[in-house]
Amino acid sequence: ETGVTQSPTHLIKTRGQQVTLRCSSQSGHNTVSWYQQALGQGPQFIFQYYREEENGRGNFPPRFSGLQFPNYSSELNVNALELDDSALYLCASRPSHGLNTGELFFGEGSRLTVL
Amino acid sequence: QKEVEQNSGPLSVPEGAIASLNCTYSDRVSQSFFWYRQYSGKSPELIMSIYSNGDKEDGRFTAQLNKASQYVSLLIRDSQPSDSATYLCAVFTGGGNKLTFGTGTQLKVEL
Numbered sequence: 013e014t015g016v017t018q019s020p021t022h023l024i025k026t027r028g029q030q031v032t033l034r035c036s037s038q039s040g041h042n043t044v045s046w047y048q049q050a051l052g053q054g055p056q057f058i059f060q061y062y063r064e065e066e067n068g069r070g071n072f073p074p075r076f077s078g079l080q081f082p083n084y085s086s087e088l089n090v091n092a093l094e095l096d097d098s099a100l101y102l103c104a105s106r107p108s109h110g111l112n113t114g115e116l117f118f119g120e121g122s123r124l125t126v127l
Numbered sequence: 128q129k130e131v132e133q134n135s136g137p138l139s140v141p142e143g144a145i146a147s148l149n150c151t152y153s154d155r156v157s158q159s160f161f162w163y164r165q166y167s168g169k170s171p172e173l174i175m176s177i178y179s180n181g182d183k184e185d186g187r188f189t190a191q192l193n194k195a196s197q198y199v200s201l202l203i204r205d206s207q208p209s210d211s212a213t214y215l216c217a218v219f220t221g222g223g224n225k226l227t228f229g230t231g232t233q234l235k236v237e238l
Contacts, residue, residue: 014172026192035222044162045225045226047228051219051232052135053231054131054215054217054228054229054230054231055171055228055229056228057225057226060183060224060225067224068224068225070225092218102170102171113176113219113228114160114161114176114217114219114226115157115173115176116171116173116226117173118170118172119170120169120227123171
């Protein structure tokens with residue numbers, strides 16, 4: 013148990029729809045990042061939030077967007093869903109002193125299926 | 128060239144043997160290096176971090192880093208069936224605040 017919780021755990025959407033995934037970070041962790049993990053692949057970095065600001069982004073289109081709230085919880089929003097968006101979406105948090113490290117605490121993920 | 132490369136496996140070792148997992152990375156300015164373990168259907172779990180050249184030992188795990196060769200490895204001594212999982216190598220490049228993962232190596236420890 014990492015203390016990072018994600019919801020929903022599973023969901024099914026159709027192409028073109030929009031989805032919002034949620035994450036509550038571990039207590040004391042003010043940095044949250046999101047990763048997409050397709051089947052058989054390693055996690056791919058989507059973006060990171062620190063103190064409610066995006067401070068790092070991977071090679072994902074603008075239809076992937078996020079928010080971080082004052083309590084450090086976070087949302088990932090994906091618009092205009094495509095079939096290739098089907099994946100496990102992982103939220104990871106880390107403490108402020110770990111800002112520049114890769115020592116992440118992952119939630120159990122949200123598995124998205126796009127039909 | 129992929130940023131972080133691993134052999135996808137599966138790597139099969141008998142119980143009690145040493146499992147050796149390897150990883151290469153392309154970005155010479157990479158600062159820190161990590162091994163995550165991922166059981167099937169679960170999320171990644173950090174097992175080792177290494178920041179400077181040489182070896183770092185933690186229990187049955189030893190991480191090795193050679194920045195000149197851009198090579199990271201993980202040794203698991205006295206392998207147990209519970210070590211059967213996918214091992215993900217990850218490299219942190221501070222400029223982008225991102226952790227880049229390899230595709231993972233599947234390890235199977237056989238009785």
